[in-house]
Amino acid sequence: MTIAAPPAALPRVFDTGSPVVLPDGRHVPVAALNNAATTPPLATVVDAVVGMLGQYGALHRGSGPRARATVEAVEYAIEAIERFLGQPPENTLLYTTNTSSAINQLARLLDLGPDDVVVTSEIEHTSNNLPWRHQSAAQVVEVRADDEGALDLGHLAEVLDGLRGRVRLVAVTGASNLTGYRPDVATLASLTHDAGALLFVDAAQLAPHRRIDMAASGVDVLAFSAHKVYAPFGLGVLSLPRSVLDRAPVDPGGGSIDMLGADGSVLWAPPAERHQTGTWNATGIVALGAAVSAILDAGWGTIEAHERALTEVLVDRLEAVDGVTLTVDPQRYRVEDRIGAVPFRVAGLHHALVASALEAEHGVEVRAGTICNHRLVRRWVGADDAEQARVEAAMAGGDRLASYGVVRASLGLQNTVDDIDRLVTGLRALVADGPTLSYRAAPAEECWVPSA
Structure with missing residues (x-):
């Protein structure tokens, strides 16, 4: 064969x-045969990065032909990433260094208190376990799994029903890096929303292997890494509702404000921009845009x-x-x-x-x-x-x-x-x-x- x-x-x-x-x-x-750890770049990704570097300029930090070319390349790539995710219209993208950093940022953005509950599971990657314990004050409750690494959906329904009104987030893997198991995301979304919570999917392993449609399946928040999707240029992606961003940034800095007053008062940038501080990883965004475009074209x-x-x-x-x-x-x-x-x-x-x-x-x-x-x-x-x-x-x-x-x-x-x-x-x-x-x-x- x-x-x-x-x-x-x-x-x-x-x-x-x-x-x-x-x-x-x-x-x-x-x-x-270690692609779940990281993937090599696609040929089209290398071509896109080399082409972009030939006209690379300041992204959101100046004007001129190189700056304009860089902005256009990044905007084109962002549109491809949004299509790749089937992103809901109420969502926007934040860019980090990898999935782990995206989940840590999400945990801090949600500002969870001791009365809040995050429901996760026994089969989660460490990156979807530790942030909820160390970056938030929320109670963490885990759903059981069988010996083959499959979630017990009956136990999930029981947990959600027993904690109704306190669960803020259900955080689960879209595909296990260890066992390959993929939960039924649409079923998870239905159970989660019925309990009044948001569904977060760690898609680090799902993204390179199966089609994602956040809007159709009911996923509210999602994160993944470009280096798992044949674009190893140091980028993580977090898709989340803009409403979560209507607060002071957890990592303030350059680009997060429109004006700093003499008395220290702050006029924050619009919600979708204030959390994307510093100079963006334009090369990583362009690389990922090329990778997901190639996948969608295939x-x-x-x-x-x-x-x-x-x-x-x-x-x-x-x-x-x-x-x-x-x-x-x-x-x-x-x-x-x-x-x-x-x-x-x-x-x-x-x-x-x-x-x-x-x-x-x-x-x-x-x-x-x-x-x-x-x-x-x-x-x-x-x-x-x-x-x-x-x-x-x-x-x-x-x-x-x-x-x-x-x-x-x-x-x-x-x-x-x-x-x-x-x-x-x-x-x-x-x-x-x-x-x-x-x-x-x-x-x-x-x-x-x-x-x-």
Whole structure:
């Protein structure tokens, strides 16, 4: 079976054919299976950025032909991003550095008090967990999930009903970076709105894999990162109602005011502008605009079909490797339309050693660890309280390799069955013979490094 990305069908990823040199001297192409962590730029993104830099000028900080060209390029990109999100007309965009910073800003903007409740879940990425606990005074209540990482919607309905009148926000992932699970966003929106709250979706993993229509599905607030969507130029995006912004900015500075009085009084800029302080990341906005335009031009039908086919191959072939255990029932990927993020364990080998050996011996990129979802991974490995305490003490002492974890392979536009075959070949070799190179532990970096 061959699944490729024909130039006429899928956007082309920049320079995917460049080989790497392995420690034994072999030159091999990279099998990039860590796309949930970050994605390479699309070729059209590189072209757009290079073209923009040739006429780059002050954005909102002056006049002249270069300034005008930069403003026009940014405005064109913003329109594309709004289309990509299906953004409601009452919303506007704020630009940050990544999803984490966007969620932190949202938590501060909402100005939640101790009587307010934020409902989140057990399967959230750390970035959609910690901000609600450390950037707000609200009570945080978590919805249960099963061992496969799927939300218990009955429990969510029960929580919302029991806290009716106090819930200000329901904050959930649009797609899990660990298990690929995608909740029914429209159902979440209906339950959330019935409780009088806003629905926030962490779309860092959803945005590159499935069509988003905020207006049609009822999503009020959404955040994602450009580097997950083939535009790695340091941009995060937060789409939220303008009404949330009708307050003093949480990060005041240049561009947030229209006038500063001699007595210190402030005339704030309009709500949609006062929170976008300092010089915007114009390059990142243009890059993201080019990426989402390429995705929309290719069509979600083509992109989703490509990924669904590859996900089925990935799950089928991993399931067939003796010594490899998928931590999510593979049937869930076949019937639930999860995105292509698949966690697994290799018998007898530390998760980080597996990832290091796949890189050094086979040129395969994956991710290993708890992958920002510590509690679900703990459930999978069965760490009791005593083991948890031992792990935490060792890690606090600098040994990050003391952590339990899994290995995750995650798919992107550029992947083919050849990439999956490289992964499976590497895993079979590791199961049969172990690593062929000698490695030294690098506890601070949570990896192993080939010994000289």
